[in-house]
Amino acid sequence: MGNINTSLVNQASASTCCLVVERQSAFPRGNRGIDTSKPTQLNVDDVLWTEVVEAIDPLARRLNTGFCTALVLYVVTIGIFVGLGASGVIRQYNDDGPSLFLIVVWASIPLYLGAIMYIYEVQNRRVDNQIKQLMEGWKYRFENAGYSLDYRFQHTGTCKPKHARSERLLAFVPIESATLASTTNTGTSLASKEAAFSDEPIATNIDIEMNAGLASTTQGLSLVDQLQQDDKLFR
Numbered sequence: 001m002g003n004i005n006t007s008l009v010n011q012a013s014a015s016t017c018c019l020v021v022e023r024q025s026a027f028p029r030g031n032r033g034i035d036t037s038k039p040t041q042l043n044v045d046d047v048l049w050t051e052v053v054e055a056i057d058p059l060a061r062r063l064n065t066g067f068c069t070a071l072v073l074y075v076v077t078i079g080i081f082v083g084l085g086a087s088g089v090i091r092q093y094n095d096d097g098p099s100l101f102l103i104v105v106w107a108s109i110p111l112y113l114g115a116i117m118y119i120y121e122v123q124n125r126r127v128d129n130q131i132k133q134l135m136e137g138w139k140y141r142f143e144n145a146g147y148s149l150d151y152r153f154q155h156t157g158t159c160k161p162k163h164a165r166s167e168r169l170l171a172f173v174p175i176e177s178a179t180l181a182s183t184t185n186t187g188t189s190l191a192s193k194e195a196a197f198s199d200e201p202i203a204t205n206i207d208i209e210m211n212a213g214l215a216s217t218t219q220g221l222s223l224v225d226q227l228q229q230d231d232k233l234f235r
Helices: 046-062 067-087 100-144 175-198 205-234
Strands: 017-022 147-154 167-174
Touching: 017 046, 046 100, 046 167, 067 100, 100 147, 100 167, 167 175
Parallel strands: none
Antiparallel strands: 017 167, 147 167
8 A cells, every 4th residue: 555645746647747836745835826937847938937936926825824814713712621620620510511711712613613523525626716717828829838727736625634745836747748648548448459359259261261152052042943844834
């Protein structure tokens, strides 16, 4: 089984250039800019590259914004409750039931989870959609330069494998490599079809000769019958 945190950069081919939008981190946080330096292998105009990084950088900084704030507030609330409750400064329960402070602490748990879901499923998804829209505008310009754009990401949702880390990047794939991969897949498909046809029975020379002999015998019998009928008419 492979490592769930294998970077998308390491999974890319040697000819593919990558612009990391969100780096893998054990602690997601917002306001993380991108590396704006152009990869040495990427043969595109500097003006186009500058346009890309200037548009992507502010979007990348919006990813996971508010995560640290929500986590800090949650930890502080729980810490205050544990400290005051253990010292006896407050009572966890009154005569009428739980105290207001305890109710606030209990309510902080779903509020924290709701904030995390909003960040992952709403806020970050908006950023993803905006990046994809920008890619549509750059598509033909990069194709003219010999590259196809691909937005790749992994483990970006709220539900993910244990210890999995989210990651996002823009991949600049040389069109020749993409075409070669497509040709390889097509060749594999044709080979499968040829293998399927090869399983069908093929007529041998002996079968052809036997069929031809049977046909000639049938034709000979029909001529004899015709001659007999003609002889009967002349009699």
